[in-house]
Amino acid sequence: MATTVDTGGPRVRVLETANDRLLDANVWIYTGSRLLERPPSAAADSPLTRAADRLATRDGRACEIVHTIRLCAYPLPDRRADATVAAVVTALDLTPYRSSADTLLLGSLVLDVVMLGCTYALTRLSVGRALRPVRAMTDQATQWSAVASDERFGTAGHPAELARLGASLDALLDRIRTVLRHERQLTGELSHELRTPLTRIVMELGWWGSRPRTDAETRATLEAVAEAARSMRTIRDTVLDDARESALDPATVPGATDVGPIIDRLLRNFTPPGRVKLVLLEPPTPALVAGVAPALLERILSPLLANAARYAHSHVTVSVSARQVPGTVRIDVVDDGPGVPETFVGELFQPGRRAVGGEVPHDPGHTPGARFTVSLPGG
Helix, strand or coil: CHHHEECCCCCCEECCCCCCHHHHCCEEEEECCEEEECCCCCCCCCHHHHHHHHHHCCCCCEEEEECCEEEEEEEEECCCCCCEEEEEEEEEECHHHHHHHHHHHHHHHHHHHHHHHHHHHHHHHHHHHHHHHHHHHHHHHHHHHHHCCCCCCCCCCCCHHHHHHHHHHHHHHHHHHHHHHHHHHHHHHHHHHHHHHHHHHHHHHHHHHCCCCCHHHHHHHHHHHHHHHHHHHHHHHHHHHHHHHHHHCCCCCCCCEEHHHHHHHHHHHCCCCCCCEEEEECCCCCCCEECCCHHHHHHHHHHHHHHHHHHCCCEEEEEEEECCCCCEEEEEEEECCCCCCHHHHHHCCCCCCCCCCCCCCECCCCCCCEEEEEEEEEC
16 A cells, blocks of 8 residues: 555655555555545544544554554655655454454364363273272172172282282281181180080079978079179180280281291190101291181191101101182191001091091192191181
């Protein structure tokens, strides 16, 4: 547009060219503060014309926005002197650009919402698939704990995270099973110990009531009943106090035993024949805990050590190790004696029979000598 303004003469002239309606539509031309040409659609006192007047009087290039129209002034210098003799002000409607920006913003918001929804759906699906084995393991652990099952998850064939979870659940199931077993043992021991004094009370009262008794007989009966009652109270206090002490120690599970100290104490206190030597292979780890009471573990191992020492030629080997089956402790008692005769295997654990006997399974494939394995539930 500036090329149609001639500033080379004494007066500023606007050159008219063919088909210049497009150029004249949004253009104001000034010489100084005098308006030479304005758009046909703009009145002399319109806001756009007043804004163009202000821009034309400013030095240098300047812009101003009126509503949605952007006006910019371009000064035209005189070719013969270093001075500004004219100015061209052009107008540009910003509505299409703002509409495009609003459309772009709305599209970006819609795309963000769609991406957020897809991300949420994919994340939920991925997390759900990742946690599906956890839910299955939790439900399985609930079922196993309800029926006191011996099944365990183990750590083989699982990712590291699921293996750690399985080990934790296995330890929890073993603890629950040990506590339940201890409660049953406590109830059985209490019932067994109270049976004798209670039977005595019943017999004494039955004898006293069978026929009239003298005062001396009555006093003797009452003393016997009182003594039996005191015995029952002592038994109750002893058993319950032991159970309370076990329950108050958070580091141990009631009815659980650390295998290592029991094995060490048995080997130190055991006196084998002069020709027999006890050897402890695979010393038990500190975390090797069996779900049985210490006294019961000693009663199980003592006969095995005695029998192994009786029939061993030169030494007795006692090894303690954890089985691959989760939650199980295996104790092997091995000797180098003559072993179990094949004709005697069927009567090996019959009461009153004696060969190399024991109270646990015998390994017929071990030679020379004999091997008996004690499998105990993990604590």
